[in-house]
Amino acid sequence: xxxxLPWARLPRLATWAVLTAIVLGPLYWITISAFxxxxxxxxxxxxxxxxxxxxxxxxxxxxxxxYPSYLANSFxxxxxxxxxxxxxxxxxxxxxxxxxxxxxxxxxGVILVAYxxxxxxxxxxxxxxxxxxxxxxxxxxxxxxxVAFTAPFCTWLLRGFFLAIPRDIDEAAAVDGxxxxxxxxxxxxxxxxxxxxxxxxxxxxFSWTEFVFAxxxxxxxxxxxxxxxxxxxxxxxxxxxxxxxAGTVCTVIPAIVPFLFAGRYFVGGLTAxxxx
Amino acid sequence: MTSRSxxxxxxxxxVPGTRPTGRPATASGxxxxxxxxxxxxxLVAPLVLVMLGVIGYPLLNTVLLSLQNQGxxxxxxxxxxxxxxxxxxxxxxxxxxxxxxxxxxxxxxVVQTIIAFGTALLIGRNGRWARASRTWVLIPWVIxxxxxxxxWQWLSNSNYGIVPKLGAAVGVDGLGSPFGDSxxxxxxxxxxxxxxxFPLGAVVIFGALRTIPGEIYEAARVDGADSWRIFWRITFxxxxxxxxxxxxxxxxxxxxxxDSIYLVTKGGPADATTTAPVFIxxxxxxxxxxxxxxxxxxxxxxxxxxxxxxxxRVAKPKEDA
Numbered sequence: 274x275x276x277x278l279p280w281a282r283l284p285r286l287a288t289w290a291v292l293t294a295i296v297l298g299p300l301y302w303i304t305i306s307a308f309x310x311x312x313x314x315x316x317x318x319x320x321x322x323x324x325x326x327x328x329x330x331x332x333x334x335x336x337x338x339x340y341p342s343y344l345a346n347s348f349x350x351x352x353x354x355x356x357x358x359x360x361x362x363x364x365x366x367x368x369x370x371x372x373x374x375x376x377x378x379x380x381x382g383v384i385l386v387a388y389x390x391x392x393x394x395x396x397x398x399x400x401x402x403x404x405x406x407x408x409x410x411x412x413x414x415x416x417x418x419x420v421a422f423t424a425p426f427c428t429w430l431l432r433g434f435f436l437a438i439p440r441d442i443d444e445a446a447a448v449d450g451x452x453x454x455x456x457x458x459x460x461x462x463x464x465x466x467x468x469x470x471x472x473x474x475x476x477x478x479f480s481w482t483e484f485v486f487a488x489x490x491x492x493x494x495x496x497x498x499x500x501x502x503x504x505x506x507x508x509x510x511x512x513x514x515x516x517x518x519a520g521t522v523c524t525v526i527p528a529i530v531p532f533l534f535a536g537r538y539f540v541g542g543l544t545a546x547x548x549x
Numbered sequence: 550m551t552s553r554s555x556x557x558x559x560x561x562x563x564v565p566g567t568r569p570t571g572r573p574a575t576a577s578g579x580x581x582x583x584x585x586x587x588x589x590x591x592l593v594a595p596l597v598l599v600m601l602g603v604i605g606y607p608l609l610n611t612v613l614l615s616l617q618n619q620g621x622x623x624x625x626x627x628x629x630x631x632x633x634x635x636x637x638x639x640x641x642x643x644x645x646x647x648x649x650x651x652x653x654x655x656x657x658x659v660v661q662t663i664i665a666f667g668t669a670l671l672i673g674r675n676g677r678w679a680r681a682s683r684t685w686v687l688i689p690w691v692i693x694x695x696x697x698x699x700x701w702q703w704l705s706n707s708n709y710g711i712v713p714k715l716g717a718a719v720g721v722d723g724l725g726s727p728f729g730d731s732x733x734x735x736x737x738x739x740x741x742x743x744x745x746x747f748p749l750g751a752v753v754i755f756g757a758l759r760t761i762p763g764e765i766y767e768a769a770r771v772d773g774a775d776s777w778r779i780f781w782r783i784t785f786x787x788x789x790x791x792x793x794x795x796x797x798x799x800x801x802x803x804x805x806x807x808d809s810i811y812l813v814t815k816g817g818p819a820d821a822t823t824t825a826p827v828f829i830x831x832x833x834x835x836x837x838x839x840x841x842x843x844x845x846x847x848x849x850x851x852x853x854x855x856x857x858x859x860x861x862r863v864a865k866p867k868e869d870a
Contacts, residue, residue, distance in 0.1 A: 288671060289678065295744070296686055299700050302711055306703065315709050361595045368592035372585055380593065387604050389798075391805040391853070393826040394846040397833045398610035399603065421603030424596050453588055482693035484808035489834055500695040504812055507699060514703060521699045525692045532691045533684065540683055540752050 300525070307331070307518035314515050330519035338510075340520055342495055343502030348527070350412050350487075350498055351480040354419040358476035359469055361420060362427035367457055369428065370435040371443075381429070388425035392418075393485055400489055414490045415498065419480045427472040434468030435461075467538040474535045481528050499524050611850075614843035621837045633844035643845050645820070646828035647852065649735070650804060653824050656739040657746070657803040658796065664743060665750030672751065673758050683755065690748040698812035701741045702728065728813050731821040738822055742809045746802075750795055757791040758784070789866040797860060804853065825849050 306314055308326045334340050365384075369377045399418070400409070408414040438461060446456045462469075484500040491497055497505075503520050510516050532539065615633055619626035637643055672682045689697070705712045707725040727737035761784065769779050807826045810816065816823035816831060823831070829849070833842035 288667075292668060292671060292682070292686070296689055296748075299704055299744075300688065300692075302704065303700050319711060319714060361599065364592040365596035368589035372589035372592070374586055374589035374593065377589070377593075380597075384596065384600065387600055389801050389857075390604060390608060390850065391801070391826065392604075393805055393807050394829060394850055395604065395607040395611060396830065397839050397842050397846070398607035398614055400833075401610065401614075402602070402607055417599065418603055421599045425600060428596060453585055478691050482695070482808075484694060484812065485830070500693055500808070500812075503695045503699065507702075514706075514709065517699055518703065521696045525696050528691050528693060529688060532687070537684065540687070540756070 303518050303521050303525075307515065307522045309515060311513075311515055314518075330515040331523070333516055334519045334523065338506055338516075338520075339494060339497075339502060340506065340523070343497055343499045344523065344527075346412060346496055347481060347499040350415045350419070351477045351527075353412075353416045354423065354480035355473045355477040357416065357420045358423045358427055359473050361424045362431060362472055363462070363465070363469065365424070365428045366431035366435055367461065370432050371457075371461065372453070381432075384425050385429060388422070392422055396485065396489060399486075403490060409490060410492045410496060412491070412496060415480070415483070415487055418486045418490065419476070419483060423476040423479050427475060430472060430475065431465070431468050434465055434471075438464050467541065470535040471539050471541075474531050474539055477531055478528055611843045611846050614840055615847050617840050619839040619843075621839065626840065629840075633840055634848070637841065637844045637848060640845075642820070642823075643825075643828060643848075646823050646825045647849070649822070650824040650826075652735065653739065653806075654800055654804050656736070657742055658800055660739060660743040661747045661750050661799065661803075662792075662796075664747040665754055668747065668751035669754035669758060673755050683752070687748040687752060689744050690746060692745075694745065694808040695812055697741065697745045698809065701744075702726070702813060705737070729818060731818045734814055734818060734821045738810055738813060741813070742803070742806065745809065746799070750799060753791065753795055754788065757788050761787050793864055793866055796864065797857065800860075801853070801857070 305321070305323055307330055308323045308328070309320075310325055310327045310329060313320060313324060368374055369381050374380075403409050403414050408417070442460060442464075443456060446460050451459065482500060483498075484504075487498045488501050491501070503517075503524055506520055507517055614626075616628060616630060617626040618629045618632070668686060672679055672686060704710050705726050705728065707713055707729075710726070713725070727733035765783055766779060769783055774782065804824075805826060806824075807830050810822050810824060810827050811830065814822045816827045825845070826849075829842050829845055832838050832845065
C-alpha cells in the first residue's frame with residue numbers, strides 16, 4: 274500500500290458523489306416523499322427524513338384508486354411476456370446459433386433489421402389487425418405485441434451465451450445417444466440459465482414499462498396496466514403528490530427487485546451480446 | 550448407452566431413402582441430417598410468425614392505408630392514390646416535427662454518449678463501491694418511463710419541487726418547471742430521457758472496455774504516453790465497433806420514443822416537443838386521421854432508413870484498420 278494524501282482522492286470522490294446523487298438521489302427523494310403526510314410534503318423548507326412517517330398515502334392508493342387492478346394487470350402481462358419471450362427466443366436462438374440451419378445468418382440479419390422498424394409507426398395498422406381478430410381490449414394483445422418486440426432482441430442477446438457453450442458437448446451427448454430435442458432441454462438449457470434469466474428480466478421490464486401499445490390496444494379501465502393507470506392517477510390527483518409518490522414507489526419496486534437478483538447476469542449478458 | 554454409442558452422431562434415427570435428393574448432405578464437412586434442419590426451422594418459426602404478424606403485416610398495411618382516406622382507425626375507406634402524400638409533403642407541421650425529431654435524436658445521442666462514457670470509466674475502476682455501482686447504476690433504465698415522468702415532474706415542480714428549492718438555496722431564484730416552458734421543454738425532456746437511458750450505454754461501453762487487454766495500456770505507459778493520448782490512440786479506436794453499434798441502435802430507439810414525451814408534455818407546450826412519432830400518434834388517435842398518420846409513417850420510415858444507411862456508410866469502422 275502506498276501512502277496517499279487525502280486531497281489527492283478528492284476529485285474521484287467528488288465524481289462518485291455526483292454520479293450517486295444523480296442516479297440514486299431522485300429515487301431517495303420520491304421514496305421519502307411517499308411517507309410524508311400532506312402538510313410535510315408541501316413544506317417550504319423540505320425535510321430530508323419524514324418527521325412523522327405515515328402509510329396514509331399507500332392506504333389511500335390501494336383503497337381509493339384503481340391502482341390494485343392496474344398492478345395486477347401489469348403483473349399478468351409482464352409475467353406472460355417474460356415466459357413467452359423466453360420460449361420463443363430460446364427456440365429461435367437454438368435453431369439459428371446452435372443447429373445452424375442453412376441460411377441462418379441471413380435470417381438472423383433480417384430479424385434484426387425488421388426489429389429496427391419503429392413500432393410506434395406501425396400502431397395504426399396494428400390496431401386494425403387486432404380489431405379484425407377481436408383482440409382489442411384484451412391483455413393477450415399486449416402480450417403478443419410485447420413478445421414480438423422483445424423476442425428479436427432477446428434472440429440476439431442469447432447469441433453470446435450460446436457461443437460460450439463449447440460444441441464438443443453436443444457431440445459427446447450425441448455419442449451417448451441423446452436426440453437433438455433431449456440435448457436442447459437436458460444439456461444446453463441448464464447451461465444457458467444466466468442467458469435465460471437475462472432474457473426474462475429484459476422482457477419483464479420491457480412489458481412493465483410499455484406505454485404506447487398499452488394505451489391504445491386496451492380500452493376498459495379494469496384491464497389497463499400501470500403506465501396507463503399511473504398517468505391517469507397523475508391527471509386525476511394533480512395536487513395529491515404524496516399519493517402519486519406512493520404510486521410511483523410501488524410501480525418502481527417490481528421492476529427493480531427481479532433486476533437485483535439477476536442483475537449480475539444481466540450486465541454480463543448485455544456486454545457479452547454487444548461485444549461478440 | 551454402450552449399444553447406441555457406436556452409431557455416428559445424429560444419424561441414428563435417419564431412415565435411408567428419406568433424405569431429399571439433390572441437396573448436399575454436408576455443408577461444412579459435418580453431417581447435417583435433414584431432420585435436424587427441420588427441427589431448426591421449426592424452432593425459428595414461432596419468432597418469424599409473431600414478427601410477421603406484428604411487424605410485417607402492419608408494415609404492408611401502413612403502405613396500403615396511406616393510399617386510402619380512412620378517418621377513425623378501422624373505419625371504412627376508399628382508394629385515393631397519392632393524394633395523402635401530396636398533402637403530407639406540403640404539411641409544415643409534419644416537417645417541423647421531423648426537425649424536432651432530429652434535435653431530439655442528436656441531443657440524446659450527445660448527452661447520453663458523454664455521460665455513459667464517463668460513467669463507464671468510473672464503474673470500471675476497482676473498489677467495492679465501483680463493483681456495486683455496476684448493478685445500481687442501471688436502475689434509472691430499469692424503472693418504468695411513467696415513473697421517470699412522475700419523478701422529474703415532482704423534482705422540478707415550481708412550487709414544491711426540490712430542484713427549484715436547491716436553485717434558490719444557491720441563489721438562482723424563480724426556477725419554474727421547465728416542462729411548461731416552450732423554450733425549455735425540449736432540452737428538459739432530453740435531459741430527463743438521458744437520465745432514463747444512459748445506464749444502458751454505460752454498461753455496454755463498460756463491457757467493451759473490459760475486453761481491452763491491460764498489457765496494451767502498460768506498454769503505452771512504458772512508452773511514455775499520457776492518459777489523454779492513451780484514450781484517443783488506444784481506448785477510442787478499439788471501442789469504435791461497439792460505439793458504432795450503440796450509436797445506431799440507440800439512435801433508432803431514441804427516435805422511436807413516444808412515452809417519455811407524451812407522458813410529460815403530450816407534445817406541448819404549443820407543439821414544442823412534438824417529434825415525428827408523437828405527431829403520428831396524435832394524428833391517428835387524437836385527430837382520427839388514420840390514413841394521414843399512415844402516410845407520414847411511411848415517409849418517416851423511408852427518411853429513417855436513408856439516415857441509417859448514410860450513417861452505416863460514413864461511420865462503420867473499417868475491418869482492416
